[in-house]
Amino acid sequence: MNNNFVAPPRRLQWVTARITGVIDETPRVRTLVLDVTDWPGHKAGQHVDVRLTAEDGYQAQRSYSLASAPGSGKLELTVEMLPDGEVSSYLAGDARVGDTFEMRGPIGGYFVWSEALDGPLFLVGGGSGIVPLMAMLRQRAASASRTPATLLYSSRSIADIIYRAELERLAADGSGLTVVHTLTREMPAGWSGERRRIDLAMLEQTAFAPAVSPRIFICGPTPLVESAARGLRDLGHAAQRIKTERFGPSGK
Numbered sequence: 001m002n003n004n005f006v007a008p009p010r011r012l013q014w015v016t017a018r019i020t021g022v023i024d025e026t027p028r029v030r031t032l033v034l035d036v037t038d039w040p041g042h043k044a045g046q047h048v049d050v051r052l053t054a055e056d057g058y059q060a061q062r063s064y065s066l067a068s069a070p071g072s073g074k075l076e077l078t079v080e081m082l083p084d085g086e087v088s089s090y091l092a093g094d095a096r097v098g099d100t101f102e103m104r105g106p107i108g109g110y111f112v113w114s115e116a117l118d119g120p121l122f123l124v125g126g127g128s129g130i131v132p133l134m135a136m137l138r139q140r141a142a143s144a145s146r147t148p149a150t151l152l153y154s155s156r157s158i159a160d161i162i163y164r165a166e167l168e169r170l171a172a173d174g175s176g177l178t179v180v181h182t183l184t185r186e187m188p189a190g191w192s193g194e195r196r197r198i199d200l201a202m203l204e205q206t207a208f209a210p211a212v213s214p215r216i217f218i219c220g221p222t223p224l225v226e227s228a229a230r231g232l233r234d235l236g237h238a239a240q241r242i243k244t245e246r247f248g249p250s251g252k
């Protein structure tokens with residue numbers, strides 16, 4: 001027997017997460033409120049790995065961002081149900097209060113924000129890519145930060161906007177947050193917001209000037225992330241101020 005065995009760090013150990021609440025965010029998106037014994041805390045932008053095991057032993061593992069603000073005492077994931085999605089169809093569909101699954105984390109030290117960082121905050125999100133960005137906005141609000149912030153958020157339709165009411169509240173609290181929505185598929189009558197995919201002109205109109213060195217976080221489907229990052233670099237933003245996270249497809 002090897003007496004030199006060293007236990008893996010806490011964040012790499014699988015632990016049991018119990019669902020204590022379920023919140024319907026949109027027709028295809030749910031937030032799961034979780035209870036994990038001795039959760040070590042997390043930073044805004046980090047994610048966890050979730051592992052599901054079928055009765056026959058088959059396992060599937062995916063990553064999910066932490067939606068809740070660090071220090072809020074809450075542990076929440078927000079999951080979009082994808083057609084035929086192996087893991088998301090359970091988490092955003094069949095999962096019930098009292099169910100348990102395996103989870104490990106928090107993971108990631110790159111795509112993270114805290115109020116201690118300098119520079120205005122420019123967030124670009126598409127679909128469920130809003131989740132880690134929302135953790136950052138919740139952290140900003142919880143810390144009473146006045147860091148100027150803008151969120152540019154692309155959704156298919158108004159019904160698909162995740163956290164819509166909370167975003168409206170945060171944008172109206174006088175702390176210096178601007179939220180710009182763009183809808184790509186269906187616009188309600190009288191919609192006065194943007195009505196196309198995020199493009200260079202939209203980035204130029206909404207982003208802070210490169211001269212003020214904003215911290216930029218972009219998250220969502222791979223094509224959105226890549227084109228927004230390229231556009232912002234073309235507008236003169238330094239590559240090292242632009243952080244990206246691609247949500248899929250997973251290829252697993």
Ligand SMILES: Cc1cc2nc3c(=O)[nH]c(=O)nc-3n(C[C@H](O)[C@H](O)[C@H](O)COP(=O)(O)OP(=O)(O)OC[C@H]3O[C@@H](n4cnc5c(N)ncnc54)[C@H](O)[C@@H]3O)c2cc1C
Nearest residue numbers: 062063064065079080085086087088128131247248249250
């Ligand atoms: C760091 C990280 C954080 C993430 N955080 C979140 C989160 O907070 N909320 C969330 O809902 N998802 C998040 N994702 C995506 C998530 O990990 C899964 O990829 C997603 O839930 C699909 O898994 P699935 O098993 O349901 O689908 P699969 O069975 O893997 O795939 C089903 C079908 O959907 C396609 N597909 C797979 N993933 C995506 C995708 N993301 N977008 C579009 N099509 C896809 C596949 O090509 C396939 O056709 C995150 C991904 C990463 C890498």
